[in-house]
Amino acid sequence: MNDDELLRRLEAFGGFGDADDGNDADVADNGNVQDDGVDDDADQPAHFDVNEFLAGLDAIFDAHEAATKAGPYLEQAAVDAENAGDNAGLLTVLNETMGFYRSQGLHKENQWIIQRALELAAKMGLEGTEAWTTTLINAATGQRAAHNYDQAEELYHMALDSAKQTLSPTDRRLAALHNNLSMLYSETDRLPQAEAELREALGILESSSPDANANIDVASTNTNLALTLLGEHKLDEADAHAARALDIYRNGHLEHSAHYASALAGYAQVRYVAGDFAHAVDLYRQSLAVIEECYGTDTDYYRITEANLKQAEDAARQAGVEVGGAASSAVISSEHSESSNLSSRETHDSGTAGASAGEDFSAPLRSGRNDSEIAPHSDRNDRETAPHSSQSVSSRPRITGLKLARAYWNEIGKPMIAAKYPEYQGRIAAGLVGHGSECYGFDDAISQDHDFGPRFCLWLTDEDYAAIGERLQADYEALPHEFMGYARADDGTVTPRAQGAGRRDGVFTIGDFFESITGYRKAPAADRPHEWLMLDEPTLAAATNGEVFADPLGAFSAARQAFKFMPDDVRLSLISRRLGMMAQAGQYNVPRMLERGDGAAAWLSIGEFADAAASLVYLMNEPVTIGYLPYYKWRFAALRRLSTRVATRLANVCDQLESLLRLSSAACYGGAGFGEGGRGAAPAVAQVNETIERICGEVVAELKREGLTRSDDTFLEWQRPYVEEHIRGDAACLRSI
Structure with missing residues (x-):
C-alpha cells in the first residue's frame, strides 16, 4: 500500500486536534516541526513553545531523571500543545513520547501514541516532508519493539520510499532507517538481509562523518553488525567489528556515553562465543556499571545483561578460569552524563550467555538528539526448540x-x-x-x-x-x-x-x-465500494x-x-448500518417484543443488537489498526482482547454486552416458575432496556469525539444522517434510503 493510500485512510481517523487544512506546520532544516505563524484559532489563548519543551526534556535526561519525570512531563506537554491548538508542537511531543515509551518497554501504551502521531501527521498534510519520514521511522521502530513485525516492516518500507524524496543520500536518519530495518530482519531470523542493511547504514555514516573513527553512530552500527555476523557464525569478522566499536568510543573519548554499555556488551558476547570467558566477564561487568549509572538496576536491560554475566562467570569457572568477584578497574566512573534520550530499550534473552545489546539511533522529530535504542540485535526469534518426535502427548509442550x-x-x-x-x-x-x-x-x-x-x-x-x-x-x-x-x-x-x-x-x-x-x-x-460491501x-x-x-x-x-485498508466511505457506510440495526433491534424492538410477551422475538432482537454493537466497536477502532471482527464463535473473545488494549474506543461495550446476554434469559422468559412476560421478568427487563440505552449513549459520545455527529440524540437511527455526511463518494450503495 503506498503513502497516498495510507494518508487517505489516516485522514479519516480523526479526534486529535483541529488540523484539517494541512497548513499548520512547516519542517525546518533540522527536521523539527515548527509553527508557520498562521493563527488557525485566534480564540486559543494558550501558547506552546517547542524549543522550551525540548530543552526541558533534555534537562530531565541530562539529570538522569527520565525514569520518574519524563513520562509526566511528556503527558503534560501533549495536553499543553493540544490546548494551544499547536498541532506541529503536538506532533513533536508525540514523536518524543514514542521514543520514551519504547525505552520504558511501555509497548501497549505506545500503540496509542503511534496511531495518534500517524493520524496527526496525515491530517497536517506532511507527506513528502522530513517530518513524515521521521514519524514513519519512529512509528516503525515502536512497532518493532512491540514485536508487531508486519506493521513495523510495512512502515519501514514506507519510510524508505519517503526518504528517497526527503532525505539526502548521506543523511544520518537514512542510516538509522537501514539500521532499524536490520534489527527487524535480525529479530525475524533474516540475518543476510540484516547484514546487508547494516552495511548500507555503515557506508552512509562513514562517508558522511567528518571523522568516522570518533563517531558514536559508526560505533553503534559496528556493534550491531558484529552481533549479526555472530549469528551467521562469522566469528572473526564479528570480532573485528565489535573491537572497532570500542576503539571508536575510546578514540573519540566517548566512554562517558550511555551507549558505551551496548558496545561493551556486544563485544562481551563475541568473546563469550569465542570461548574467551575471562574477557567476556570483564566486559559484561563494565557494561553493567554503565547501565546502572545511566538507567538504574530496575530495567530489563540491566537484568538481561546481569543474567548474561552470570552465565559467562559460570562458563569461566567450569573452564577453570579465574574471574574474581569485582569489576575491572576499567569500569567507567560515576561521572557519566547521559548524552542522549533512549528511544527504546528492548530486551530479549536468546538463552545464551552471549545475548547482548545492539543499538539503533533513529532520531525523533528533530536531529539534535541521538535517539539511541539499546537493544539486542541478533538472532532472537520467539520459537520453541524442543525435540521433534521424541515427546509423548503427555510431555509435549503446551503451545499455541x-x-x-x-x-x-x-x-x-x-x-x-x-x-x-x-x-x-x-x-x-x-x-x-x-x-x-x-x-x-x-x-x-x-x-x-x-x-x-x-x-x-x-x-x-x-x-x-x-x-x-x-x-x-x-x-x-x-x-x-x-x-x-x-x-x-x-x-x-x-x-x-x-x-x-x-x-x-x-x-x-x-x-x-x-x-x-x-x-x-x-x-x-477504493472506487468500487459495492465490492467492499459484499465482503x-x-x-x-x-x-x-x-x-x-x-x-x-x-x-x-x-x-x-x-x-485491511477498507475505504473510509465503506467504513462509514457500515457504521451507519450498524447504528440503524442497534436502533431497530435494540432500542425499538426489544422493548416492544418484551411488552408483547414474545420472548423468542425479544431474544433474537437482543442478539441482533449485540452483533451490530460488536461490529460497531471494531469499525470505530479502525480495521487498519486492529483488524476485523471474526465470525460469531470468536466474536466475544476478540472483543475481550480488544477491550484490554490501551486507548480502545468503546472499551466498556464488551462487558455490557455480556451482561445483556446474561440477562436475556430472565428478561425474555422470566426464569423458572414464571410465565412468559410474568412479573418475575420485570427487573431483568428493566436492566436490559437500561443496558441497551447506556451502550447507545456511549456510542453517541464516541461519535461526537470522532467528529462524526453534531447531535446529542441517543436514538441511534437519528445519528445516521450525520455520519453519512462524511461519506465523500456518490455511490448509492453507500447511503441509507
Whole structure:
C-alpha cells in the first residue's frame, strides 16, 4: 500500500486536534516541526513553545531523571500543545513520547501514541516532508519493539520510499532507517538481509562523518553488525567489528556515553562465543556499571545483561578460569552524563550467555538528539526448540498453533527451502493466515481435536508458482509429520472444509490464496465500494489475521495489508448500518417484543443488537489498526482482547454486552416458575432496556469525539444522517434510503 493510500485512510481517523487544512506546520532544516505563524484559532489563548519543551526534556535526561519525570512531563506537554491548538508542537511531543515509551518497554501504551502521531501527521498534510519520514521511522521502530513485525516492516518500507524524496543520500536518519530495518530482519531470523542493511547504514555514516573513527553512530552500527555476523557464525569478522566499536568510543573519548554499555556488551558476547570467558566477564561487568549509572538496576536491560554475566562467570569457572568477584578497574566512573534520550530499550534473552545489546539511533522529530535504542540485535526469534518426535502427548509442550507453526517453519521448512530452492529464498513468503482458531490466537487444548498440527503456508507469485509450485508442494507434504510431539493434521483429523480447495496450509499463489478466502485475488479498489460491501467482516478477518514469518519480496504482505485498508466511505457506510440495526433491534424492538410477551422475538432482537454493537466497536477502532471482527464463535473473545488494549474506543461495550446476554434469559422468559412476560421478568427487563440505552449513549459520545455527529440524540437511527455526511463518494450503495 503506498503513502497516498495510507494518508487517505489516516485522514479519516480523526479526534486529535483541529488540523484539517494541512497548513499548520512547516519542517525546518533540522527536521523539527515548527509553527508557520498562521493563527488557525485566534480564540486559543494558550501558547506552546517547542524549543522550551525540548530543552526541558533534555534537562530531565541530562539529570538522569527520565525514569520518574519524563513520562509526566511528556503527558503534560501533549495536553499543553493540544490546548494551544499547536498541532506541529503536538506532533513533536508525540514523536518524543514514542521514543520514551519504547525505552520504558511501555509497548501497549505506545500503540496509542503511534496511531495518534500517524493520524496527526496525515491530517497536517506532511507527506513528502522530513517530518513524515521521521514519524514513519519512529512509528516503525515502536512497532518493532512491540514485536508487531508486519506493521513495523510495512512502515519501514514506507519510510524508505519517503526518504528517497526527503532525505539526502548521506543523511544520518537514512542510516538509522537501514539500521532499524536490520534489527527487524535480525529479530525475524533474516540475518543476510540484516547484514546487508547494516552495511548500507555503515557506508552512509562513514562517508558522511567528518571523522568516522570518533563517531558514536559508526560505533553503534559496528556493534550491531558484529552481533549479526555472530549469528551467521562469522566469528572473526564479528570480532573485528565489535573491537572497532570500542576503539571508536575510546578514540573519540566517548566512554562517558550511555551507549558505551551496548558496545561493551556486544563485544562481551563475541568473546563469550569465542570461548574467551575471562574477557567476556570483564566486559559484561563494565557494561553493567554503565547501565546502572545511566538507567538504574530496575530495567530489563540491566537484568538481561546481569543474567548474561552470570552465565559467562559460570562458563569461566567450569573452564577453570579465574574471574574474581569485582569489576575491572576499567569500569567507567560515576561521572557519566547521559548524552542522549533512549528511544527504546528492548530486551530479549536468546538463552545464551552471549545475548547482548545492539543499538539503533533513529532520531525523533528533530536531529539534535541521538535517539539511541539499546537493544539486542541478533538472532532472537520467539520459537520453541524442543525435540521433534521424541515427546509423548503427555510431555509435549503446551503451545499455541501460531508458535508451533513458526517453530515448524524455522526448524523444518526454512532449511528445506535453503537446501532445495536457494535461488528462491528471497522470493518465498511463509506464515499462517486464514481459517482456524489458531490464526486468531484463540486456540487452546480443546481446539486440537481437528485441523491442528505443525503447518504453515508458502506464498508465491504466479510466475514462481508456475516454475516450482507443484514441486514445492510435494516437498512440503514430505516434511516430517510429527514435530514437538504434535502430528500433522491428516488421516482423519482434517475436517472436510479444510481439504481440497479449502486446504489451509501448503503452497499457494498469492492471488489464489486470497481468492479462496474472499473471492477476490486482490483487495477491491477504493472506487468500487459495492465490492467492499459484499465482503463481510469475518471474511476480511480471515484474510488478514495470523502471522507472516518471512516475506523477503514483500508481495504477500502488501496484498494482505490492502484488505485491511477498507475505504473510509465503506467504513462509514457500515457504521451507519450498524447504528440503524442497534436502533431497530435494540432500542425499538426489544422493548416492544418484551411488552408483547414474545420472548423468542425479544431474544433474537437482543442478539441482533449485540452483533451490530460488536461490529460497531471494531469499525470505530479502525480495521487498519486492529483488524476485523471474526465470525460469531470468536466474536466475544476478540472483543475481550480488544477491550484490554490501551486507548480502545468503546472499551466498556464488551462487558455490557455480556451482561445483556446474561440477562436475556430472565428478561425474555422470566426464569423458572414464571410465565412468559410474568412479573418475575420485570427487573431483568428493566436492566436490559437500561443496558441497551447506556451502550447507545456511549456510542453517541464516541461519535461526537470522532467528529462524526453534531447531535446529542441517543436514538441511534437519528445519528445516521450525520455520519453519512462524511461519506465523500456518490455511490448509492453507500447511503441509507
